Amino acid sequence: MKKSKSDKKVYKKGFNLIEAYPITFSKKVEPVIYDDTAETFKIPLPNTKVEHIVINLCPTEPWTLPNSIAIENSAQELFFQLNSIRTQLFDGPHCHVVISTNERELMREVEALKGNGDWIHSYLRDPIYPHDDPVLLLNDILGLDLPFGQDSVEVGVLILDAQAVSGIFKYHIEGNKHSTRLIPISGTGLVENKILKVTPGTPLRLIVEGNVKEDIDYRAFLDGPLNGYEVKDFSQGLNWSTKSIVVLEEKDYKTPFPYMQLDKLLFTTNLMGEVRRCLYCNHCDDICPVDLEPALFWHCHTRGERERARLYRLEKCIECGLCSFICPSKLELLQVIKECKS
Ligand code: SF4
Numbered sequence: 001m002k003k004s005k006s007d008k009k010v011y012k013k014g015f016n017l018i019e020a021y022p023i024t025f026s027k028k029v030e031p032v033i034y035d036d037t038a039e040t041f042k043i044p045l046p047n048t049k050v051e052h053i054v055i056n057l058c059p060t061e062p063w064t065l066p067n068s069i070a071i072e073n074s075a076q077e078l079f080f081q082l083n084s085i086r087t088q089l090f091d092g093p094h095c096h097v098v099i100s101t102n103e104r105e106l107m108r109e110v111e112a113l114k115g116n117g118d119w120i121h122s123y124l125r126d127p128i129y130p131h132d133d134p135v136l137l138l139n140d141i142l143g144l145d146l147p148f149g150q151d152s153v154e155v156g157v158l159i160l161d162a163q164a165v166s167g168i169f170k171y172h173i174e175g176n177k178h179s180t181r182l183i184p185i186s187g188t189g190l191v192e193n194k195i196l197k198v199t200p201g202t203p204l205r206l207i208v209e210g211n212v213k214e215d216i217d218y219r220a221f222l223d224g225p226l227n228g229y230e231v232k233d234f235s236q237g238l239n240w241s242t243k244s245i246v247v248l249e250e251k252d253y254k255t256p257f258p259y260m261q262l263d264k265l266l267f268t269t270n271l272m273g274e275v276r277r278c279l280y281c282n283h284c285d286d287i288c289p290v291d292l293e294p295a296l297f298w299h300c301h302t303r304g305e306r307e308r309a310r311l312y313r314l315e316k317c318i319e320c321g322l323c324s325f326i327c328p329s330k331l332e333l334l335q336v337i338k339e340c341k342s
Pocket residue numbers: 287288289290292293294316317318319320321322323324333334337
């Protein structure tokens with residue numbers, strides 16, 4: 001059924017990036033050959049008691065691994081692995097599976113598998129960025145008030161995605177020391193969006209270069225262009241915790257209203273660095289998922305009063321980057337917020 005305009009959930013306390021920037025990946029998983037691998041897949045288990053395991057099957061960023069590929073064989077296999085982990089590696093914690101409203105079939109499968117099991121709970125959620133951030137996710141599912149930056153394991157909660165469940169099962173239960181990781185690579189700088197099978201430790205240069213369009217300048221980001229990290233050193237090896245690579249073609253101009261250009265991810269690829277003005281449009285205020293007024297941080301910063309930013313609940317910022325993304329004046333709000341925090 002076609003969605004009416006009023007059904008569209010964009011940009012009020014979050015943003016439906018998946019709807020605004022749908023990304024399709026090539027169906028074939030392509031291996032990256034690297035013979036000199038020093039690292040093996042590692043997921044350390046927490047030393048503290050785990051009371052809840054939250055499985056996030058509701059990714060909110062379009063550049064992350066699609067569930068259809070992450071759940072390697074079937075929901076049944078995921079269930080088996082999850083139950084093995086909770087009983088063999090932990091003291092039988094409750095498990096909470098969060099599923100996207102885009103994947104109702106998966107929800108039906110999970111409900112059927114769940115049966116009367118009281119150890120597993122399922123939740124259907126809209127994939128609004130950044131509602132799968134640990135701070136928001138744990139508040140929603142468990143009613144916890146996790147401060148930004150605190151590891152959820154310290155409060156007895158392990159948050160995993162489907163690939164992490166499979167990785168922990170293979171590494172800690174099957175004893176497979178040489179697992180690979182599936183890495184989605186996408187963006188305007190690429191010939192094609194792909195899923196790569198990569199051994200952790202493989203240099204980023206080897207992963208990125210063969211896939212970039214010819215004769216362009218580009219920038220690459222680990223874990224997304226909104227709040228991930230720009231790659232500065234392509235000789236560094238891929239880390240086992242990396243979830244995605246986004247490669248964007250570099251432009252020498254800023255794009256106003258980038259969120260209205262639905263076919264391109266243009267919003268972080270400019271290096272102009274000129275000073276722009278705040279338009280007092282309130283877009284950043286509307287979109288902030290934790291009810292902050294990001295423009296206030298900008299004004300404190302530009303007036304040289306970074307300390308004053310703390311008066312406006314700066315510590316509640318979860319660094320999702322949505323304010324920078326939505327700002328029509330393209331002010332680097334997240335960067336300013338990080339500077340105010342430091
Ligand atoms: S102020 Fe922080 S939490 Fe709010 S939109 Fe900006 S980065 Fe996200």
